[in-house]
Amino acid sequence: MNDTTVKIVGAGSIGNHLAHGCRQQGWAVTMTDRDPAALARSRNEIYPSRYGSWDEAVELAAPETLSERAFDLVIIGTPPDTHLDLAMAELEQRAPKVLLIEKPLCTPDLSACGALMARAQEQGTRVLVAYNHRLTTHTRLAVEWLETLGVGPVTTLRTLFREHWGGIFGAHPWLSGPADTYLGFTSRGGGAIGEHSHGINIWQYFAAISGQGRIHEVSAELDEVEHDGAAFDRIAQLSVRTESGLLGTIVQDVVTRPAQKWLRLEGEDGHLEWQVNVDPGHDLVRLSREDGQNREERVAKTRPDDFKGEIEHIGTLLADASKPSPLDLEEGLATMCVIAAALDSSRNGRRVRVDYSLLEGAGR
Numbered sequence: 001m002n003d004t005t006v007k008i009v010g011a012g013s014i015g016n017h018l019a020h021g022c023r024q025q026g027w028a029v030t031m032t033d034r035d036p037a038a039l040a041r042s043r044n045e046i047y048p049s050r051y052g053s054w055d056e057a058v059e060l061a062a063p064e065t066l067s068e069r070a071f072d073l074v075i076i077g078t079p080p081d082t083h084l085d086l087a088m089a090e091l092e093q094r095a096p097k098v099l100l101i102e103k104p105l106c107t108p109d110l111s112a113c114g115a116l117m118a119r120a121q122e123q124g125t126r127v128l129v130a131y132n133h134r135l136t137t138h139t140r141l142a143v144e145w146l147e148t149l150g151v152g153p154v155t156t157l158r159t160l161f162r163e164h165w166g167g168i169f170g171a172h173p174w175l176s177g178p179a180d181t182y183l184g185f186t187s188r189g190g191g192a193i194g195e196h197s198h199g200i201n202i203w204q205y206f207a208a209i210s211g212q213g214r215i216h217e218v219s220a221e222l223d224e225v226e227h228d229g230a231a232f233d234r235i236a237q238l239s240v241r242t243e244s245g246l247l248g249t250i251v252q253d254v255v256t257r258p259a260q261k262w263l264r265l266e267g268e269d270g271h272l273e274w275q276v277n278v279d280p281g282h283d284l285v286r287l288s289r290e291d292g293q294n295r296e297e298r299v300a301k302t303r304p305d306d307f308k309g310e311i312e313h314i315g316t317l318l319a320d321a322s323k324p325s326p327l328d329l330e331e332g333l334a335t336m337c338v339i340a341a342a343l344d345s346s347r348n349g350r351r352v353r354v355d356y357s358l359l360e361g362a363g364r
């Protein structure tokens with residue numbers, strides 16, 4: 001759909017990536033931010049330094065000038081503790097066809113999720129949560145190989161999403177450190193458990209596609225620290241069990257350098273390995289079977305490619321909203337339910353059953 005109109009709320013790091021990705025589709029993009037300096041920084045620094053030059057077709061506008069305008073797609077690319085209020089405001093105004101909310105969906109207290117789901121249903125808006133790793137080329141290949149070759153009955157599943165956040169601060173030179181942003185506060189959707197929740201989310205994805213159902217129980221240990229005015233978990237280690245009984249592990253941290261973003265699905269007949277940035281220009285997928293039927297591909301990619309699959313997928317939903325999506329609100333909310341259970345488990349020293357009661361109100 002080349003007359004697609006997009007509003008991006010939040011002209012920071014992700015807002016610029018997604019603005020560029022939407023422009024690659026030929027869509028009309030408007031970026032807005034409550035901070036005029038962020039709009040100026042997008043035009044003068046972030047966008048030109050990443051993509052060569054500023055794109056004059058991108059409109060920059062103050063939020064209050066846009067409240068009467070309708071858009072096909074609205075993207076909320078602000079800090080997690082603002083996501084739900086901003087999303088609700090969009091649904092109260094001229095509700096878009098698709099509303100993409102950045103990950104993590106919200107803060108771990110999950111307040112206001114129920115209201116968002118109810119309002120989205122009333123308005124007929126498709127709400128998605130931006131766990132983009134579900135739609136990269138190497139993830140699609142992994143899914144295809146699991147369907148065609150498989151690894152036999154699944155025995156365990158492990159993910160690591162371990163990345164020192166120096167890289168994130170490198171991409172945000174205007175921030176002086178963790179206390180300057182949500183990143184330094186687990187309660188605001190930051191810390192390892194929130195910022196690197198791709199680890200939980202991709203675990204859930206591969207568990208679901210291999211027929212293991214949802215995460216049922218969590219035992220977790222988080223390394224929670226207070227440092228220079230910030231209060232965050234540096235490391236989150238989760239042992240999880242699904243509805244089918246599958247036992248696996250998820251580890252996320254903000255201290256590992258170089259980063260490790262890795263998954264391994266173990267089966268009785270073989271295993272699947274998946275890695276983001278196996279080297280600076282490639283993602284990796286490898287399926288090894290005991291019978292020697294092996295597949296391996298290093299998928300060449302650039303940083304914009306991390307978001308290309310996600311944006312193309314949104315294009316298909318804008319054309320046909322009946323298509324299923326691995327980014328649906330229920331999926332992002334299920335990740336939040338595991339985050340909430342992990343915090344409870346770690347802080348109270350007990351195994352916790354994941355409470356999905358909020359999801360009962362979800363529906364697309």
Ligand SMILES: NC(=O)c1ccc[n+]([C@@H]2O[C@H](COP(=O)([O-])OP(=O)(O)OC[C@H]3O[C@@H](n4cnc5c(N)ncnc54)[C@H](O)[C@@H]3O)[C@@H](O)[C@H]2O)c1
Pocket residue numbers: 009010011012013014015032033034035038063077078079080082086102103104130131132172181195
């Ligand atoms: N999917 C990914 O790989 C990926 C990558 C980076 C960031 N993210 C997510 O994107 C979100 C934003 O991260 P970021 O790194 O771009 O942050 P950022 O600090 O670079 O940018 C956020 C922007 O939002 C603006 N903002 C804050 N509150 C606002 C409001 N109420 N109205 C309008 N604008 C407001 C700020 O002024 C800022 O310019 C986070 O949830 C983060 O986890 C996802």
